[in-house]
Amino acid sequence: MKKLLATTLLAILLATAAPVMAGTHGKNGTITARSIGAGFLSLIIWPGLGQAVNDQPYEKNATHAVLGLTGIFRIWSCYDAVVDRQGGVWKNRI
Numbered sequence: 001m002k003k004l005l006a007t008t009l010l011a012i013l014l015a016t017a018a019p020v021m022a023g024t025h026g027k028n029g030t031i032t033a034r035s036i037g038a039g040f041l042s043l044i045i046w047p048g049l050g051q052a053v054n055d056q057p058y059e060k061n062a063t064h065a066v067l068g069l070t071g072i073f074r075i076w077s078c079y080d081a082v083v084d085r086q087g088g089v090w091k092n093r094i
Contacts, residue, residue, distance in 0.1 A: 029054075029084030039082035047074050050081025 029035070035054060042050030048065030064080070067073045079085075 027086050029086055031083060035082050035084040038084075039078045042081045043074050043078035047077030050077060054081055054084050056086075 035050075038050035038053040040050075041053060042048070042064070046065065047068030048061045048063075051061045051064050064073070064077045068077065
């Protein structure tokens, strides 16, 4: 019975998926030596440092720094800094 209920709920969730992230993704910049160094800072030292090196707004830097308390966020912050991503979900969403 539990498997049937779980399968039914999963099917309902997948069938009614709303585009919750529509229009919130940022635009990738160019990968440069500076952005690779920024990614290294975000991954090894602390998320948010790489965004600061890439001259991102304070809100984005602070968001990355706070979410950096979770270990897995370092990977996303590193990617975000390496591709020098402008904008994104953080703006008016968090």
